Amino acid sequence: YHMKVETESVQSFLNCRDDHSIKDFDKFHFSPRSVPYKHMPCYVLKMFGELGFINTWRIKTTTLARFILFVKKGYRDAPYHNWVHAFSVAHFAYLLMVNLNLIKNDYITSLQGLAFLVSCLCHDIDHRGTNNSFQTKCGTVLASLYSSEGSVMERHHLAQSMCILNTDGCNIFESLSSEEYSEVLDLLRNNILSTDLTSHFRMAEQQREMISAGFKKNDPTHRKLLLAMFMTCCDLSDQTKDWRVTKKTAEQIYDEFFSQGDLEKSMGTAPAEMMDRERASIPDLQVQFITNLVLPLFKNLADLFPAAQPLVDTIINNKNVWKHARHLFQEYSQNGTKSMEILL
Numbered sequence: 040y041h042m043k044v045e046t047e048s049v050q051s052f053l054n055c056r057d058d059h060s061i062k063d064f065d066k067f068h069f070s071p072r073s074v075p076y077k078h079m080p081c082y083v084l085k086m087f088g089e090l091g092f093i094n095t096w097r098i099k100t101t102t103l104a105r106f107i108l109f110v111k112k113g114y115r116d117a118p119y120h121n122w123v124h125a126f127s128v129a130h131f132a133y134l135l136m137v138n139l140n141l142i143k144n145d146y147i148t149s150l151q152g153l154a155f156l157v158s159c160l161c162h163d164i165d166h167r168g169t170n171n172s173f174q175t176k177c178g179t180v181l182a183s184l185y186s187s188e189g190s191v192m193e194r195h196h197l198a199q200s201m202c203i204l205n206t207d208g209c210n211i212f213e214s215l216s217s218e219e220y221s222e223v224l225d226l227l228r229n230n231i232l233s234t235d236l237t238s239h240f241r242m243a244e245q246q247r248e249m250i251s252a253g254f255k256k257n258d259p260t261h262r263k264l265l266l267a268m269f270m271t272c273c274d275l276s277d278q279t280k281d282w283r284v285t286k287k288t289a290e291q292i293y294d295e296f297f298s299q300g301d302l303e304k305s306m307g308t309a310p311a312e313m314m315d316r317e318r319a320s321i322p323d324l325q326v327q328f329i330t331n332l333v334l335p336l337f338k339n340l341a342d343l344f345p346a347a348q349p350l351v352d353t354i355i356n357n358k359n360v361w362k363h364a365r366h367l368f369q370e371y372s373q374n375g376t377k378s379m380e381i382l383l
């Protein structure tokens with residue numbers, strides 16, 4: 040059996056070298072969800088290589104390969120919060136570093152870049168398809184562990200990531216010096232905890248001020264705010280792709296949300312509107328989410344990096360499609376059509 044697992048896992052790292060069907064992998068418009076599922080681990084390895092992390096941080100390829108497979112295995116088969124989501128979030132981190140030359144123009148150091156990519160890959164490990172308020176409301180084990188500090192799920196994702204790093208043959212940071220090691224773990228913690236949207240709302244104001252006052256490259260607070268901003272951009276990067284991608288993502292997210300709402304109803308608690316399939320209007324919720332969260336965030340990014348402006352334009356396009364879809368939904372949902380099917 041072990042032989043089978045080993046050969047299978049080795050196999051999953053060989054086949055992207057000869058996969059010439061993938062073009063534009065380095066471009067903002069590329070959808071990482073179009074990469075064949077079985078090639079994803081190999082493309083993660085490729086991203087580490089292209090960014091120079093394997094050489095700079097003396098990462099053993101076998102260790103990195105094993106780490107990637109353990110991270111992949113750490114994800115559950117949730118409708119949205121699964122390995123494909125993790126791969127797409129990590130891919131956007133790669134796109135930011137490559138297209139905005141973040142390390143070359145020393146917006147971030149190579150160590151911060153390494154931590155950034157690893158954080159994206161690990162940021163939702165072992166997600167159960169239910170959010171923080173569900174953990175606290177239903178008194179789950181994770182809530183008993185972390186609800187006093189908040190960001191319950193994010194603390195669990197961090198804990199799971201640490202477990203993998205402490206697993207034999209998986210510690211990709213083993214060649215780092217002790218101060219580099221403690222810095223990279225600190226970065227992992229800050230990055231993963233910053234993917235809690237509640238804390239994003241708190242930092243959004245400071246990010247706005249930082250951008251308008253002028254970003255200072257050697258200001259440690261600015262660095263922290265910038266990395267937190269990047270993490271949220273990666274987490275929401277499906278919004279920067281064409282309509283088909285954002286529509287499919289919405290289907291997966293509301294599949295998860297509505298299942299949580301059903302669960303809450305069966306437990307006798309009333310779900311939030313966005314979790315309640317009887318009350319939620321997906322186009323309205325998406326217009327709000329894009330207006331209140333996604334657009335301000337990517338406008339900040341484009342203010343600092345003009346090369347990111349096309350992302351803002353795509354987001355505005357998608358928002359207009361949702362606005363246009365709103366009245367289509369009202370018309371169709373009268374006669375019970377499963378609303379998302381009406382959208383091309």
Ligand SMILES: Cc1nc2ccc(C(=O)N[C@]34C[C@H]5C[C@H](C[C@H](C5)C3)C4)cc2n2c(-c3ccccc3Cl)nnc12
Pocket residue numbers: 234236237274275288289292313328
């Ligand atoms: C397309 C899309 N729509 C989304 C609509 C809504 C929410 C959402 O959690 N809203 C909030 C709204 C307020 C203040 C906080 C805490 C709660 C109360 C719930 C956030 C997320 C959405 N989201 C995400 C996403 C990003 C990070 C974590 C989890 C997810 Cl699901 N990624 N893509 C999307």
Ligand SMILES: [Mg+2]
Pocket residue numbers: 162163192234235
């Ligand atoms: Mg998360």
